[in-house]
Every structure is written in structure tokens, then in C-alpha cells.
Amino acid sequence: MNEDFFQGYKGDGLEILKKYNVRVWGIAEFETTRGFFKGTVLPRAENDDAHHIVVKISTGYNIGIDTNTILSMKEVSYFKANYKIPEKEFPFTPNLPKVKLIGTGGTIASRLDYRTGAVIPAFSPGELYGAVPELAEICNLHTEKVFAVFSENMGPAQYKALAIAIKKEIESGVDGIVIGHGTDTLHHTAMALSYMVQNPPIPIILVGSQRSSDRPSSDAALNLMHSCYAAGHGDIAEVMVCMFGPTSDEYGFLHRGTRVRKMHSSYRSTFRTIGDTPIATVKRGEVKLIKKKYNHRRKDRNVDIYPFFEERVAMIYFYPHMHPDTIDSLVDLGYKGIIIIGTGLGHVNKELYPAIERARDRGVAIYMTVQTLWGYVHMYVYDTGRDLMAMGVIPLENMLPEAAYIKLGWALGQTSDLEKVKEIMLKPINEEITGREPYNGYLIYQGGVPEVEDFIRKYRK
Amino acid sequence: MRNSFDAVRNHLESREAIGFIPLHQATPDDWKRIGFMSGLEVHQQLNTRQKLFCRCPAGIFNQDDDYDGEIIRHMRPTLSEMGEYDGTALMEFRTRKQIIYRLNNENACTYDIDDTPPFKINREALDYALEISLLSNLNIVGEVHITRKQYLDGSIPTGFQRTAILGVEGEIQLSNKKVRLIQLSIEEDSCREISDIGHTRIYKTDRLGMPLIETVTYPDCDTPYELREAAEYIRFLNRSTGKVRTGIGSGREDVNVSCRGGDRVEIKGVAHNKWIPRLSHNEAYRQVALLRIKALLNKCIPDKSQWQIKSTPISFEKLNSDCPFINDARKSGQRIIAVNLPSFQGILSHFTQPGKCFANEISDRLKVIACIEKPNMISSESISEEGNPIDFDKIRKILNSNDNDAQIIFRAPEEDIKTALETIQERCLMAFDQVPRETRKALCDGTTIFERVLPGADRMYPDTDSAPIPLSEEYIDSLGKSLPVPINTRISQMKEWGIPADTYHYLLKKNLVPLIERISDDFSYPHKTIGIFLGHTLKHLEGQKQPHKEFSPEKIYDLFSFIRSNNLDPAIAKPVLSILMDYPNMDFTSILTSLKFKKRKQEELLAPVSFLIGKFREIRKSDRHDVTLNWLMGQIRNQAIGNIPLNEYSQLIAVQIEKEITE
Helix, strand or coil: CCCCCCCCHHHHHHHHHHHHHCCCEEEEEEEECCEEEEEEECCCCCCCCCCEEEEEEECCEEEEEEEHHHHEEEEEEEECCCCCCCCCCCCCCCCCCCCEEEEECCCCEEEECHHHHHHHCCCCHHHHHHHCHHHHHEEEEEEEECCCCHHHCEEEHHHHHHHHHHHHHHHHCEEEEEEEECCCCCHHHHHHHHHEECCCCCCCCEEEECCCCCCCCCCCCHHHHHHHHHHHHCCEEEEEEEEEEECCCEEEEECCCCCCCECCCCCCCCCCEECCCEEEEEEEEEEEEECCCCCCCCCCCCCCCCCCCCCCCEEEEEECCCCHHHHHHHHHHHCCEEEEEEEEEECCCCHHHHHHHHHHHHHHEEEEEEEECCCCCCCCCCCCCCCCHHHCEECCCCCCCCHHHHHHHHHHHHCCHHHHHHHHHCCCCCCCCHHHHHHHCCCCCCCHHHHHHHHHHHHHH | CCCCCCCCHHHHHHHHCCCCCCCHHCHHHHHHHHHHHEEEEEEEECCCCCCCCCCCECCCCCCCCCCCCEECCCCCCCCCCCCCCCHHHHHHHHHCCCEEEEEECCCCCCCCCCCCCCCCCCCHHHHHHHHHHHHCCEECCCEEEEEEEEEECCCCCEEEEEEEEEEEEEEEEEECEEEEEEEEEEEECCEEEEEEEEEEEEEEEECCCCEEEEECCCCCCEEEEEEEHHHHHHHHHHHCCCCEECCCCCCEEEEEEEEECCCCEEEEECCCHHHHHHHHHHHHHHHHHHHHHHHHHHHHEEEEEHHHHEEEECCCHCCCCCCCHHHHHHHCCCEEEEEEEEECCCCCCCCCCCCEEEHHHHHHHHHCCCCCCCCCCECCCCCCCCCCCCCHHHHHHHHHCCCCCEEEEEECCCHHHHHHHHHHHHHHHHHHCCCCCEEECCCCCCCCCEEEEEECHHHEEEECCCCCCEECCHHHHHHHHHCCCCCCHHHHHHHHCCHHHHHHHHHHHHHHHHHHHHHHHHCEEECCHHHHHHHHHHHHHHHCCCCCCCCCCCHHHHHHHHHHCCCCCCCHHHHHHHHHHHHHCCCCCHHHHHCCCCEEEEEHHHHHHHHHHHHHHCCCCCCHHHHHHHHHHHHHHHHHHHCCCCHHHHHHHHHHHHHHHCC
């Protein structure tokens, strides 16, 4: 069997297709107890049940036919769809910057995967040009697929591989790097790269899409244009995330890699800078600075990379009545570092104290961050905080929990000397800890209040 | 004088040449001659509490300026599942529209603006839609697959409509024939357009996402009137379930029309069934006209691949015109472009629809595709009675035109000129080949304007956000048990009952036949009596006044129950109903009091007769008994209504007159 004629079918469905010699992509006629049907047999998604045949009828709609109702069926012809994003050669334009797009498996441009019914990315420059021709007016694009994993499966191995790939690209002379990435853990990767790739001479921009590009209202094309513009033309040479500013198709934000977080499960404007403002907004043709201080683009090709990571690091999201064995078990399993995400100013219940002391005694690095996301850990305010510090828990100021987790893994990957780890943790590399929180760094307005409603009506959010 | 061509005369002559006749003069032979062929897509909102894929309330509408926020989207074409781009999608992309949605927190949520994935399908809506599918004799699918149908006009913020087929291959029985159904789908309704000016289109999202079904027929209707009958039938069928919305905009039709040699054109948004015959008739003839244009063009231009428009900008000084068209362009900073259409003389003014000509086909597309507001062009072949405001001799000189060329001048902002020129070239070239497959918007004068390129099956894509929904045998069987009586059976019943045919439309439209049946069966009144009461009396009263919003015909059931149990004469029903429509919560006894009704025995009713006969003799102008009777009835008939049938009462009085006067 060279070709799978029955893609995705199993059980009854597979049996009946075989019995009547009907293939996927065959145009078939069905006599059923519910009447006559005709259409192209389509592959079936793997996780769907075994009792239905999927058929595309002549009007373009898909329907399912229950195998139990089928009296007979017959393949009358066969036409295999050639599902392909049209590939056009990406034109070279002199004087436009050279941008490298590194693929990790996000859905910048995509097509349907019949195995899962989900979308799989299309990626070559030609495919991208076919889907977003405007890119050719922004830059000369080159692409490379480093790996194809879903965002949630990204991890230390990928962070390290990316850091090495980035160094190579910088040395080869590109003007900017864009990394296509699934959005769920986009900020984790941004944080990891912020630590692993330091002092880059060019912008390194992570981008994704909240609506896959198989949808007409996808944010993918605009995000890609924004990130390619900022990477090729912008002056900010840092690791950043570029995603929608408002949910409207208006402008994107350039978020600093260490301070960004996904804040809504499905909104386009899900990425927000926490505890500060974004560095800039970006439109096609314009990067508009919000922050004055940033790392400027340079002509040289120097970059420092530190591709290290200790994987036995965990985060614990504290909840009332958390039992100490949650920490004990981590320690027993050999974890070397724990980030606690505490309540309020950085607290946990007394019940955990013995476990924390035990962990400290075993040489586990323990750091505190806050569930509130906004604001600093302040462990001097209440007894609990002071108790915890006495037990060796180190407060991480206003470092985001994910930024702390990634940083601890990265620090422990370099040394097991806890003093050195502490030094690394508390010395900000790129604002993962900021000395001050500006007044406009915390803006979560509540709907319903007249002045907020006026604002929302006036400005497109 | 070179300009000897008479466009108005050409328009009339071309109208005659294609044999156009207005609808009211047309006969089935005319439609047969041109090969009239048509079908329908009937949209009907379902009366559910919530929207189809989110939990927003359905049917809460707001004014255009009553919104809490706005968002902007642009739409990009994407590939279909079969690996093709859809033609409509590409056209919409060329228009570079900025789409603005106005949101009201009461009736729209983050699903509506495509910032939240769909929730599970509304089962109430699915039940209703399947019930209608069963009534339509469709083959019900084994599994419902939610499909995305691309709409790049922005009418849905996702850029696609979630829709699913529930049944295929059904039929309905009209008076003279069966019309086959292609399919029935359940889908989410789209936004309502607020405005579409230049490159900005504004929508409101109140209607968006409401459950809708679409019944699609085969092009089985051979005359415009058959088409209307089919539309009415489907509408009645939907309403017979009592589970669909009524009122403005809740039911809408798209009409597919072609003539022999033509192609499928879809007339969208036909809000009233009574418009269907004229719209479809005119469209079929428009296609006949386009086919004649095709023949004319191919005759005088054998090689269309060489055919090319020529254009040049013209300065306002050179034009030296102060007609409003030019003035407006000057004021708004637009440019004027002159275009030469080689060998197109007689084409631009060729008849297409009543009062319209081929130049309108170009103008419509300039509005839709190049986003240039109308009036956007003037042609050298204006069919306006007022003559042409532009000196086209001058234009011809500038363009170096030949005698048999035609010319257009259009106005446009600089950035739209390129698309405008492409659009003109494209539409003219199409005229050599075919009737373009388009969707057209219905106007109330019975003509249509271009809306967009007709989409094909290439705009369908499986919805990767939702799982297929199996429809088990048990589920379908249980729905099948409570189906209403089919419409054609209802029509036969009404015939049998002797209900006059002029009431059928009203009774079916309002789904009142089940009410007739219940009142007649439960209180033993003849079906005919109740049918006439609902079909004439109720309809007549509704025509006179708007009933209170809490009034429903269901109250008439209670009314007849009251009449029967109080042993009243049914003639009282009409005056009671009149009050009931204003005060639906008033009890019947109070209504009778307000009518000054008193329950009287026969002796009481006849008691004043003797006195009145005496009275009449004093003032009489005639001794004839029938005159006496009429006068008497006029005096005392009111007290009889509800107590005794008037004809019976009149007979009793007649007897008494006979007796007393003869004595």
C-alpha cells in the first residue's frame, strides 16, 4: 500500500468503504434508509467516530452519512483535491532589508490537516508570498523551518536550538529576525530568548496569530507584516513579541520579551506588557516608540548567546490549604529550583513551612513571585513574608512568574552554586525586574463606568 | 456634427429587438420563448431564545447609533478546502474595504466579533430546523458538519458564516407541480449594514449570529408566478411549525434566475414575495439583452483579445463644464478620466432593464469594486430625456476616437483610478463572452443592481472549531412524531371545508388553520364559519387598526369557548373581537358590558315590536311590509346580536308584522 485510500477511516466506516470499493476523494452515490446522497468522500479526522462517512456534496458543504443507514454505495468517479497554497517566487527588491523568518510550527499561513481536522502551517517564502503579497513591499524574506511543534510542546531543547540559530543568522548578516510561533507559550520562548541571546545588534521578533490564516479575518497577515516591518526597519534591537494592539486591525504592539504575557484565551489583542508599557506600536511603514530607553540597532554582528537550561525546575501556584507534600514530592524527585507563585504580596500558608525548610536544606533554590501579576513581592509587610524569607525564600520583585521560571532554569543550567544563582536571578537582563512601576503600567479598566464606556465608544479597543 | 447617434432611440429599439414586454403583459409563452428558469433560496429566522453559536439573546435589536464600541477588520481571501480561491473573495479583496462593526453589549459578545471560538450549537435551533427539514421531505444527514462559508463583504466579522446541511433532495407540492429542493441548511445570520460609502462599510451586530435556515430549490420554476408560489409555500411551511420569527426581515428570499443561454444570477434580499415576479421577469430579460449585446459585439469585433480601452485624465479647465457631476468632483478633489471604448457605439445605451442600459452595468461595478460613489460616470450614450450634460465631441477629439466608438467619463480619487479602469475593461470584455454570474441587489422598482461576483463552492471550508454532530435514528423519529400538517394538505382541507379561496393566503401566512380546526372541533362550529371569521373578519379588523401587542389570535379560541359555554349567538364574536384587539386582557363579560349587551329571551326581544310597528305607521312613507321590516330591524337589531341569529330574528319580526298589519 503506497497510498492510503481510506485516510482516517476505521471500524465500520473503513469496512463499508472497502466493501463497496469506494476511496477517499472518490465521488460516490449512496443509497441509504434516509434517502439518496451523492458527493466526494473526504478523509475523516482521526478523533471522530467510526460510524460516519464524510462527504462533500456538490454545493460545497460537508455532511456525514451514518454507516448503519447505508444500503449500498458506488464510486462513480475520482478527483483528488490538490490542496496547496499557491507558491509564487518571492521577489527580490534591492534596498529592502533582509529579514529571516524562522518557523517553529505556528499558523502564520496554513492549510487543512485531514488527520486531525486542524490546520497545519504552510511556510516557504513562496507560500507566504502567495498568501501575503504585501510582504514583498516590506522586506526581502528568507525562511527556515527549525522545527514544527505546537506551541505547548516548545521547551528547553527548542529554546537552545533557537538561540543558536539566531546567532548564526546574525552572523550571516540579516537585518532582522522574525520567529513564527504558536501563541500559547510565545511569551515563555520570548523570555528564554531574552536571557539566552543578549545584546543582539538587530531586532528579534516573535510573532503568532490568534486566528489561523485559513480565516479571512485572521490576524496572521497583519502580524506578519508588522513584525517584518519592525524587524527589517525598526531600531529596537531586542527580543520582542509583536501582536495586535487592539482587537481591531489597526496596529501592533512591540512588547519587551521579559514583560509580556498572554492574557486572554482567544482575543486577538491577548498579549499585554505587564507592569510597564509596551516599547512601541507598529504599523506598516512606522514603528512609533512609546519607551525612550531600549537597545538600539547596531551595524556590528556581535551577540552573546547562553544556551543553557536546567529542566528540573518547577512552578507552584499556591492555593489555600495547599499540602506540603506538593513541595516534598518535587524535592524527592530531585528538583533543583522552585518558583512559588504566592498570594498577595508573596505569601503561602503556614502548613507549607516545614516543606519549604526541608527543600532549603536539600539545596533547592526557592523564589517568590505573585499571582496578582501586577505589583512587587513585598515580604517585609507581614510576618508570613518575613518567616518565608527567614526560611530562604527569595523575593523576585516584579518579575512575572513565567519570566522567573524560565530564568531559574536558565540560571541553574549555568551553575549549581545557589549564591551565584541568586546573583543571576536578581540582576535584570532586560527589565524582567524593573526598579519602578510607572503609573500607566497597570491599567485594567472596568466596563460599566461612564468614563470607561465613553473611552471604549470613542477608541477602538 | 459628428454626434448624430441617438442614444434614446437606440435604447428603445434595442428594447424592441429583444422583445421585452412588461410583466403584466407577459404570458407563459413569452417565458417559454426566452427559456425562463428560476429557483429560490428562502431564509427564515428561527424563534429561539439565544443565538446559534453563542449565548447572546436573539432578537434584541438596536438603533444604528446605539452602540458601546466599534472594531475594524479587513478581510483577506483564503483557500478553500479544494485548494482554490473563490472569485467573490478576490473581488472583495480588490475593493480594499475598511469594515467597521458597531457593538452593543446587550446583544453581542466576543464570539460575535470573532474573539472567542464557537460554543456548541444551539440545540433548540437544531430541533426547529430539523423539524422543518422533515416537513420539507428532505433526506436527513447522518451527521451535521459545521462548514465555513466565506463572506468577504464583511457582513460577518469572522469572514465566514458557520453553516451546516441538515437535509438534501426534498420536494414541495405546488398547485400544478412539484418543486424539488436541493438542500436545507442551518446558519448564523449576518450583520445589518448601516452604510457603505467609499472604502468604509459600517455594520451593526445585533442580528449577527441569530439562527437562520435556508431552503434552496432546484431551478424548477418556469414562470415568475410559479416562483412566487414556491416562495409562499416555503414561507407557509416554515410558519406552520410556529417556531420561526415573523415580522420585518425575519424571512428573506434570494431568487436565482437565468434565461436560455444566460447564466445563474442571484437576486438578493427580496424582502417581499410580491416583488418576486417583476424582479425575476426583468432579470430574465436583462440576460436576453446581454446575449444580444454579446452577439452584436462579436459580430463587429471579431478578435476581442485586441480590444482595449484607452483613457486619459482631463483637466477641469479643458472640460469647462459646470454640471453638478463635474462640480462635485472638483470640490472633493477627485479627478476626471475619459475612457474610449472602441466600437462600442450602440452598446452603452442598449436596453438592459426598464429605464436602464448597459452603461449602468459599468457604473454599478465602479461603485462596488472601485468604491466610487454614484453618480460616478457619464457616458456618451446617455438615455436621459434631459440630454447629455457633457460635450462628448470634445472628449472624442481628446481621445482621438473613431465614429463607432463610445466614451465614458468617470470621476475618482487618484488611488481608485487604476481599479476603476480595470473594472471598466473587465466588464466590457465579459460582454463578449457571457452573462456574468453575479449577485444583484433587488430594488423596489423591480430592477436590480450589481452586488458582487457570484460565489461558488470554492468558498467552503470545514469548521475546525467544532466537532460533527451525529443525528441518531431515535432523535429524528422523535422529531417526526410532532410535525404539523403539510401545507398542501391544509389547502385541500380548506377546500373541503368550503372556506373561500381568498382567505388561504392570509390563513396560511398567519398559521391560523390549526386554530380553525381546534375551535371547530372543540366547540362544534362549522369550519367554514370559523375560517371566514379569521380569514375575513380578523384580517379586516387588522387592516383597520394595529392590535395591542399582547393580542394574539389564540385569544379567539377563548372567545369561542366563552360564546359556546354562555350559549350566545356567534354573531357577537365580531364586536367582541374588535374590543379584544385593543384590550386583550379584558374579560369577556366586561367586554359584553361595554358593548351594552344584555342576555334576552325571545319574548323580550320581540316585546317592542308591536309598539314599533305602531310608531312606523305614524311616520311611514310606504306600506310595504319589507320596508317596515327594514326600518324595524334598524331600530332593534343591536339588541339581538349575540342573542339570536339576525336572519332568524328578522323572520320572527316579519311574521309579527304580517300578523299585526293584516289584522
